Amino acid sequence: MDGRFGRSDLDTLPKLLRERANILGDKVTAMRVKDRGVWQKYSWKDYYDKARDLCLGMVKLGFGKGDKISIIGENKPEWFWAELAAQCAGGIAVGIYTDCQAAEVKYFLEHSESSFVVAHDQEQVDKVLQIRHELPLLRKIIYWDPKGLWGYDHPDLVSMDQVMEEGRRFGTDHPELFDNLVDQGTPDDIAVICYSSGTTGLPKGAMLSQRWLVEGIRDWARVDGWDKEGLEYLSFIPPAWATEQALGIAGGLVAGLRVNFPEEPETVQANIREIGPVVFFYGARLWENVNSVVQARIIDSTWLRRLLYKKFLAVALKIADQKIDRKPLGSWQRLQAWLAHHAVFRALRDRLGLSRADVVYSAGGALSPDIVRFFLAIGIEIKLFYASTEMGVISIPRRGRIHPDTSGTPMPWAEVLIAEDGEIRIKNRYMYSGYYRDPDATRAKLKDGFYCSGDFGYINDDGQLIVIDRMEDLKTLSGGRKFSPQYSEVRLRFSPYIKDAIVVGSEDRDYVTSLINIDLNNVGRYAEANHIPYTTFTDLSQKPQVINLVREEIRRVNRTLPEHARIRRFVNLHKEFDADEAELTRTRKLRRTFVEDRYKDLIQALYNDLEEIAVEAHVTYRDGRRGVIRTSIHVNAVV
Numbered sequence: 001m002d003g004r005f006g007r008s009d010l011d012t013l014p015k016l017l018r019e020r021a022n023i024l025g026d027k028v029t030a031m032r033v034k035d036r037g038v039w040q041k042y043s044w045k046d047y048y049d050k051a052r053d054l055c056l057g058m059v060k061l062g063f064g065k066g067d068k069i070s071i072i073g074e075n076k077p078e079w080f081w082a083e084l085a086a087q088c089a090g091g092i093a094v095g096i097y098t099d100c101q102a103a104e105v106k107y108f109l110e111h112s113e114s115s116f117v118v119a120h121d122q123e124q125v126d127k128v129l130q131i132r133h134e135l136p137l138l139r140k141i142i143y144w145d146p147k148g149l150w151g152y153d154h155p156d157l158v159s160m161d162q163v164m165e166e167g168r169r170f171g172t173d174h175p176e177l178f179d180n181l182v183d184q185g186t187p188d189d190i191a192v193i194c195y196s197s198g199t200t201g202l203p204k205g206a207m208l209s210q211r212w213l214v215e216g217i218r219d220w221a222r223v224d225g226w227d228k229e230g231l232e233y234l235s236f237i238p239p240a241w242a243t244e245q246a247l248g249i250a251g252g253l254v255a256g257l258r259v260n261f262p263e264e265p266e267t268v269q270a271n272i273r274e275i276g277p278v279v280f281f282y283g284a285r286l287w288e289n290v291n292s293v294v295q296a297r298i299i300d301s302t303w304l305r306r307l308l309y310k311k312f313l314a315v316a317l318k319i320a321d322q323k324i325d326r327k328p329l330g331s332w333q334r335l336q337a338w339l340a341h342h343a344v345f346r347a348l349r350d351r352l353g354l355s356r357a358d359v360v361y362s363a364g365g366a367l368s369p370d371i372v373r374f375f376l377a378i379g380i381e382i383k384l385f386y387a388s389t390e391m392g393v394i395s396i397p398r399r400g401r402i403h404p405d406t407s408g409t410p411m412p413w414a415e416v417l418i419a420e421d422g423e424i425r426i427k428n429r430y431m432y433s434g435y436y437r438d439p440d441a442t443r444a445k446l447k448d449g450f451y452c453s454g455d456f457g458y459i460n461d462d463g464q465l466i467v468i469d470r471m472e473d474l475k476t477l478s479g480g481r482k483f484s485p486q487y488s489e490v491r492l493r494f495s496p497y498i499k500d501a502i503v504v505g506s507e508d509r510d511y512v513t514s515l516i517n518i519d520l521n522n523v524g525r526y527a528e529a530n531h532i533p534y535t536t537f538t539d540l541s542q543k544p545q546v547i548n549l550v551r552e553e554i555r556r557v558n559r560t561l562p563e564h565a566r567i568r569r570f571v572n573l574h575k576e577f578d579a580d581e582a583e584l585t586r587t588r589k590l591r592r593t594f595v596e597d598r599y600k601d602l603i604q605a606l607y608n609d610l611e612e613i614a615v616e617a618h619v620t621y622r623d624g625r626r627g628v629i630r631t632s633i634h635v636n637a638v639v
Helices: 013-024 044-060 077-088 102-112 122-134 160-173 177-183 210-224 242-255 265-275 284-300 303-324 331-351 369-377 439-444 485-492 520-529 537-541 544-558 592-598 600-606
Strands: 029-035 038-043 068-072 092-096 114-119 140-143 157-159 190-195 205-209 232-234 258-261 279-281 359-362 382-384 386-388 392-396 414-418 423-428 450-459 465-470 498-504 512-518 567-572 612-620 626-634
Touching: 013 044, 013 077, 013 177, 013 210, 013 242, 029 044, 029 077, 038 044, 044 077, 044 160, 044 177, 068 077, 068 102, 068 122, 077 092, 077 114, 077 177, 077 242, 092 102, 102 114, 102 122, 114 122, 122 140, 140 160, 157 160, 160 177, 190 210, 190 242, 205 210, 205 242, 210 242, 210 392, 232 242, 232 265, 232 279, 242 258, 242 279, 284 303, 284 369, 284 520, 303 331, 303 369, 369 382, 392 414, 392 423, 414 450, 465 485, 485 498, 485 512, 485 544, 498 592, 512 537, 512 544, 512 600, 520 537, 520 544, 537 626, 544 567, 567 600, 567 626, 592 600, 600 612
Parallel strands: 029 258, 068 092, 068 114, 092 190, 114 140, 140 157, 232 258, 279 359, 359 382, 512 567
Antiparallel strands: 029 038, 190 205, 386 392, 414 423, 423 450, 450 465, 498 512, 612 626
């Protein structure tokens, strides 16, 4: 990290942006975005000018200190400009996921008391206009992509270009105003409100201060070695999530990451390969998807490639196990590793866009140790770190000390306490500033000065933190025998044929069962290769061959479990879990209580002697229409 940007007086993101623009100006690229096949560059001066003009334009429109601005759109420079513009004015940014429906958008705008909205395009503007009459505090809707909006005539609607133009004129008339606004910022100012995933109820707005974003990320970058100016980073995880606030928004300003934006969500993989990011983040579900794609492509490849892959992977996994155990490699093993890399894994890493990846992260849910071990074998250390919006970053595996089952050792600024009941409790120098408009919920999370995480875990003899499951998700079978559903679920998702799973059991039941979502793409390839005709997802999921395929995957996981925790019966669900149906959060976490209640009749059938059950399920289509699926699905035993 350039020492010029680590000064203690640069204690807010706006001050850092101004300093970078003053020192680096047009000489260094701060961000790039792919637009119609061409990478458009923005220097640090461009970044500063856009945020300044937008800030002053918003101030002229009435935006002031403490006001909230909600931002809904894809990862683009405009999102970053809007957030920094709000913070420069002393305001607070609120992120909203792009796939939220109008009713969800209304909740976030209403709860956060947002007076301004920045929306990406016509789709997002339409959502806001649909609920505009229910939001008396809302004053302006600013959009940045005008396509499809030329004919709109609404008094609250204004383009970002227009606001910036007004800001430039306003700045000319008030030349000292912007610097005065930036100078008034303090580390304790609330910078952003990130809403929780809502797995246990309505989302809560966690307030993050400038200290959380500046000092916390500065220390993280130093410890983990991405404090070198100009390292490439691709921004594609939603900025509504605190992880992207840390890596993309704060990481660029604090550590000097060069932030790149994909052309479209569908081009992320191609853009990753093109950029070759050095600092890289995938959520747990994305790593599972990548693993599934790799396994599927190997299955589809030629017999020679499959043979080479199988032989070299076996060698690489043995070497990975030695690294995990921190045993030195002999000369022959180093040669084998070199041959495996050049014969197979170099090309594989290039295809995945990970040829230059050096600091690689995962978070946002448990990740199968099999996946961590697999990627370590091909030369990629996935650091499954333990953190949350409220707690900040707590523990991270250190370089060369990756263990598939752990989240590494606690960071120097964090204190970890394991309570008598096994709950992980935290003290951290960089904590959130409480839940917005909910002081009771904030107080309820504290006990003896420690934040109660709600997670169950322990610290092993090596000082590494092991997170088992959510306290509320640990299950007890009859006779008092306990098991962790998450343990089985993450290992089931390691299979290329299983996209999602929920493992079920309770005190009044003797054994464990599961609801399975097949992976349509990979199971579809399997069906085509084995000449199995099918018409729909539902039809494919109930084919006898597919049921047997899933049964074998469950048996694989059962072999790692104690007898009482093994899955005895399962069904292949007729539909995928869907965030629009409230079965998943917007970050793809399972809403366990909701799902178990929704499928309670089906779960009960798993504990009866039924072999088939008729189901009826409500579905919500992308355009908001609702429909009903009626079908019969098989109840299957795992022998």
